Amino acid sequence: MTDVILVAVTFHASTETFAGRPVVALESGAPLPVVDRPVAWRFEYFDEDFDDSEGPNEGYNAALDELLDTVDTGAIEALVLGSWGYAAFADAPIVKLCEVAHRLPNLEALFLGDITGDECEASWIRQGDLNPLLEAFPKLRVLRVRGTENLRLSPLHSAHLRELAFESGGLPAEIVTAVLDSDLPALEHLEFWLGVRNYGGDVAVRHLEPLLAGGRFPALRRLGLRNAEIADRIAAALAGAPLVGRLEELDLSMGVLDDSGAEALLAGQPLTHLRRLSLRHNFLSPEFAARVVAELPGVAVDVEDQQTETQWGRYTAVGE
Template identity: 50%
Template sequence: MPVCDFTTADTGADATDLPPAESVAWRIATNWDDTRPFTEQWTAFLDTVAADRIRAVVIGCWWNDDYTDVRPVLDALIASADRLPALRGLFLADVMSEQCELSWLRMDDVTPLLEAYPRLEEFVVRGCGSGDLAFQPLRHERLRVLRFESGGLPGEIVRAVGASELPRLEHLALWLGVEQYGGDATVADLAPVLSGARFPALTHLGLQDSEIQDEIAAAVASAPVVAQLESLDLSMGTLGDTGAEALLTGQPLTHLGRLDLHHHYLSDAMMRRVCDALEPSGVEVNVSEQEEPDVWDDGDDGEEEEYRYVAVSE
């Protein structure tokens, strides 16, 4: 859906120029020069647009000058659930790095949002600063898309996702990030997802932006869930030839429609091998953004150490 920014200027006589409530995803955010707090903007939005027909909402910045806690925003969304019976998509924290670095973008427990909106079909959360993001295992009958975008996704969040009952989930994407910013999830934490038994409707799996991308690729190479997928995303991380070799020598991937490996550390030869193995079967392979590792001399002994970086961390 196209995104339409709502501002407090879109009230009164100007409201007649707004698109039909159900035709766009509404973005509500404060700007640096706004005087109204986010909660007032939210109230004005619900009072102006036909709230009972709104299908998608994008939450941008919720602070004016100094960064403030997200809890009042979550409380406002939860309190408004009865006024938004048609809501099917919610993107929490559409914030760019110029506004707040991802690792500084602090969250809270987002489970009550899903509990308040049992008809929600798409839920995206960006941010995980200071380890404040929380997610509890739950059952949700309608959710089809779940995505956590983080520079460091805690293992407890990954485990909670794997312990949830989401019978209609089709698209799962986890930006795992790096340990420096709280991304301590392990391959073992991913086991319930990789088993294929947890989410029977899953057709897209993204395990992205990880500093253990080779280990993840090796686990995916033999994971039962792969057989049911239409697309697989292992992009944005530190994937190298070791991980790619595991993918090529593991279970067949020729049934996939798309394999996304962009932002990787594959050699030219390995890039060709991956493409030659899959593209003739109709798999769309993305091996763009080939990266070069940094090599540092770590001391007087002359030993050099190689460093790889994920696409999104701080």
């Protein structure tokens, strides 16, 4: 495989939708905006105080407390957290969230780290120990996390979690292992952004084998193994993986998949049962991209935004 060149591709804008809802910004001290449909509320607080590496500074905590004093917190079912200060120096507000969990009794969806590249590069975002979140918010159905610096995770138990995603420029194998050792009987959607080794992404196919063998997560129907410099090896492993037969959606986007990897995928077990297959932003030739679409009639195949090696070599969509 051609060497992967590190090219920083960052998040340029905050997410506009989360958990199937439009995102609406919250402001500290202001009441909830009037909305006519379910939304995901977004809160952020950015300042230049970099002193506290254990979590957000007092300014953030005070702003969040003021917000919770102002709004009807029982109406907050989905929450998107942007900057909590400079996220490269301060852990995510996990401890603070757990402290105020009783004030958010109906929270079902949480995005921890919707932070753009001009605020902090994805691979620098500090997180923390995620396990207390599942204990503090037992109704949580959707959890999305961006950034893996200082991220810690032990095997989880949740009867309600349906979607779990880790966005990263380099996902540590220990996180994947902890997830695959978890008890998540309702999990329908799992997403790993595997990234590159130079930013901590040391996941190999062997770490994914317990998942691909089909013995984990009986409700799983949507799988994303995205942003991977080992995309060709993953495609080859998926060709004979028992799990694939019960998937409805498979997402291998944002990586360095080339024609040989896609060839291995097509040469394996049938994929025509899928509703959706995403190979977006990889390194397929125009001819092979067209062949994938032609060979999977009835499947919504996304082969848009294919890259070339002409200038930069191969690179995952998100690195630094």
